[in-house]
Amino acid sequence: MDWLDKVAWTADGLVPVIAQELGSKDVLMFAWMNREALARTVELGEAVYFSRSRARLWHKGEESGHVQKVHDIRLDCDEDVILLTVEQRGHEPGIACHTGRHSCFFQRLEGDEWHSVEPVLKDPKSIYR
């Protein structure tokens, strides 16, 4: 059996993917892959997602330079979620978020309000030319 067939793809042919940083173990982002994206990720050793909004493969960092070197690929018990361990490259500390922050999970629930609790490390205007 092909290793790609082991993944329980959604009806749309996708699988949710969590990217966790090597070392810090911070959860950086969440995205989707299709079969081709996962195959390309393994081939390149860099995260390639499927952008649902643009309906195409998205080699993370293709515009920003914030590439994710993949160290480990895990599948969960139901075989319908993937966990990547990545090295977030192109900036120190790593920037995974399009807002210029380290992680996409920068809004924290405090009482009954969401607060931004992570600094912008780089102006998005200078990330995306």
Added chain:
Amino acid sequence: MDWLDKVAWTADGLVPVIAQELGSKDVLMFAWMNREALARTVELGEAVYFSRSRARLWHKGEESGHVQKVHDIRLDCDEDVILLTVEQRGHEPGIACHTGRHSCFFQRLEGDEWHSVEPVLKDPKSIYR
């Protein structure tokens, strides 16, 4: 604005949720919440998910005793994914997976095969009576 309205729920009224362990920072599991599940999670201080297969609220640990005490709730940049920081209770070390393993992400891609690389800490037969 209600803090629950800030979440970009799917057409089905759900949001994907990642549970990460406090301290170890291990990613334990991935599940879904609806509006009521998220409200209950905050109210109880324990993770309540929405089981899509059973189409009902699922207070994690209700059968197994492996409750997740919630320490932190984050929302991502697109406001459509939630990250919980949890203390995995009821067993030491924590068991989040229904297979009796610490984490649901126990299958690792090695070459072109998925290998189970995490031990079963407790026989699922003795977890679910």
